[in-house]
Amino acid sequence: MRLEAMLRLIAGTMLLLSIALSYFVHSNWVWLSVFISANLIQSAFSNWCPMITLLKNLGVKE
Template sequence: MTSWRLVRIIAGLFVLLSLALGVPGSPLYLSTWWLAFTAFVGLNLLQSGITKWCLMESILRRFGVRGGC
C-alpha cells in the first residue's frame, strides 16, 4: 500500500474515532473537546491539498512505506 492511500485511511480513522469520542449521543462519548481533533485533521487535509505536503506522509515514508498514488 502506498503512503498516499495510508494517509487517507489514517485520516478517516482519526475522524471517525474523534467523532465517536466527541458526539454526546455516542456510546463512546468522553468529551466534546474531541471534536477539536476532528477539526485538526480536516485542517491538515486542507493544508496538504493546497501545499502538496503532508506530515503524516513524510512520517510514513521514513518508516519505509512506498510513496506515490
C-alpha cells in the same frame, strides 16, 4: 499498501475516532477533527503533509 492509501486510511480512521470520542466521551474531542480537517486542507494547497513525511520515514512505499 501504498502511501496514498495508507494516508487516507489513517485520516479517515482518526476522523471517525475523534467524532466517536466527542460524542461518547467529551465534546472537546471535536477539536481533533478540526485539526485533522485543517491539515488535509492545507496539504491540498501546499502539497505537503506531515503524515506523508512520517510514513516515508517508516518505509511505506510510494
